[in-house]
Amino acid sequence: MKILVVGAGVAGLSATINLQRRGHAVTLLEVAPEIRTSGSPIDVRGDALDMVREMGILDEIRAAEIRMSVDSEFVDDHGNRIAGFSTEHSHDRPDDIEITRPDLMRILVGALEPGTDLRFATTVADLAAGADGVHVSLTDGTEDDFDLVVGADGVHSRTRSIVFGPEADYVRFLGVYLALAPVGPPAPEGTPGRMHLAPGRMMALLQSPDAELAGTYFRSPKLDVDHHDPAAVRGVLRQVFRDDVWRVHELIDRMVASPGLFFDECSQTRMPRWSVGRVVLVGDAAHCAAPLSGRGTSLGISGGLFLAQAIEENPGDLAGALAEYERRQRPYVDRAQRGVQGSIDRNVPATADDVAARYAALRQYEASRA
Numbered sequence: 001m002k003i004l005v006v007g008a009g010v011a012g013l014s015a016t017i018n019l020q021r022r023g024h025a026v027t028l029l030e031v032a033p034e035i036r037t038s039g040s041p042i043d044v045r046g047d048a049l050d051m052v053r054e055m056g057i058l059d060e061i062r063a064a065e066i067r068m069s070v071d072s073e074f075v076d077d078h079g080n081r082i083a084g085f086s087t088e089h090s091h092d093r094p095d096d097i098e099i100t101r102p103d104l105m106r107i108l109v110g111a112l113e114p115g116t117d118l119r120f121a122t123t124v125a126d127l128a129a130g131a132d133g134v135h136v137s138l139t140d141g142t143e144d145d146f147d148l149v150v151g152a153d154g155v156h157s158r159t160r161s162i163v164f165g166p167e168a169d170y171v172r173f174l175g176v177y178l179a180l181a182p183v184g185p186p187a188p189e190g191t192p193g194r195m196h197l198a199p200g201r202m203m204a205l206l207q208s209p210d211a212e213l214a215g216t217y218f219r220s221p222k223l224d225v226d227h228h229d230p231a232a233v234r235g236v237l238r239q240v241f242r243d244d245v246w247r248v249h250e251l252i253d254r255m256v257a258s259p260g261l262f263f264d265e266c267s268q269t270r271m272p273r274w275s276v277g278r279v280v281l282v283g284d285a286a287h288c289a290a291p292l293s294g295r296g297t298s299l300g301i302s303g304g305l306f307l308a309q310a311i312e313e314n315p316g317d318l319a320g321a322l323a324e325y326e327r328r329q330r331p332y333v334d335r336a337q338r339g340v341q342g343s344i345d346r347n348v349p350a351t352a353d354d355v356a357a358r359y360a361a362l363r364q365y366e367a368s369r370a
């Protein structure tokens, strides 16, 4: 088939690689001028490991494995340690892999067929889906017809808006914002990550082998702020954290000054179905579970693989194939989306009592391991 994939994130790259390996001709569009690599290190976990093995990139991913600050500790207003935990115990499987975003994206791009038609700074201007194909107008002024369009353009998907309707119908804000940025060179090996909690707010300074990362989750009603305007983001963070101590204000200033600043709301995409006719969604466009799930990358990888497998196994029956893709992917999505509220409550306790309960649980956990 002749297929258009919109968005060269994890899901779009996984779909493209897996479709190409089954003989399909793929055009891949990316609205950004280059592959986007900013963000925190990511986990490839659970069954996604078997999937990247099937895609032939497990060894490369394992070779690039990192260990984020294995020990992390919560500190009080003066920076004194309250309780700690080891991130090693949060894995699904002992062989779960943590990898930096630039490394994962480099490996996925390297797995594309040589000469792949990958067009940067280009997206869909409009598309008209018919029974026999989809007519697409691109922002580079060209037009073409495809047998299938795969929307892999993330939680704010334009493909979804054009074909399925407005974002507000599908994307649910979870009442939490996230800011994250690399703020300096890596600290010496063994330096623990540090976190500070206040009711509804968490600030962290985390260590990865390539950078120190400052990050925060905070609870808030929906804000009217331009996520891409560092000055506006700084104003929001300063206001939200106005009463906080430790190194919170210093970290906010360093985050906002970083070119790698990422600021967004935590939302989930929930849709009754992921395809209409010859247009199908994969990854966050279809089913964002929120960064707090820690499973978005794995879901992006599995969705691309399941889609390509289902098409291969249902020759001449696209509707059947798209239904089968959804049947395989849904259980993974449901599990990831269900787990998010618990993760919010653990990471961003809402009240002073919840903060105290979190510390008590961590101390108990520490004592049980002593």
Ligand SMILES: Cc1cc2nc3c(=O)[nH]c(=O)nc-3n(C[C@H](O)[C@H](O)[C@H](O)COP(=O)(O)OP(=O)(O)OC[C@H]3O[C@@H](n4cnc5c(N)ncnc54)[C@H](O)[C@@H]3O)c2cc1C
Pocket: 006, 007, 008, 009, 010, 011, 012, 029, 030, 031, 032, 036, 039, 040, 041, 042, 043, 044, 122, 123, 124, 152, 153, 154, 155, 156, 157, 158, 159, 178, 180, 262, 282, 283, 284, 285, 290, 291, 293, 294, 295, 296, 297, 298, 299, 300
């Ligand atoms: C800060 C942060 C930390 C995270 N941590 C983890 C983690 O630890 N573990 C984990 O599993 N997941 C994590 N995630 C989630 C994970 O990165 C995503 O869920 C996953 O990458 C899903 O990929 P995607 O390809 O569907 O969407 P995205 O990664 O959003 O990619 C979409 C791509 O489409 C492009 N695009 C957007 N609009 C258009 C358009 N109109 N036309 C063409 N291209 C377009 C974008 O530029 C982007 O390249 C995190 C996410 C964030 C933001």
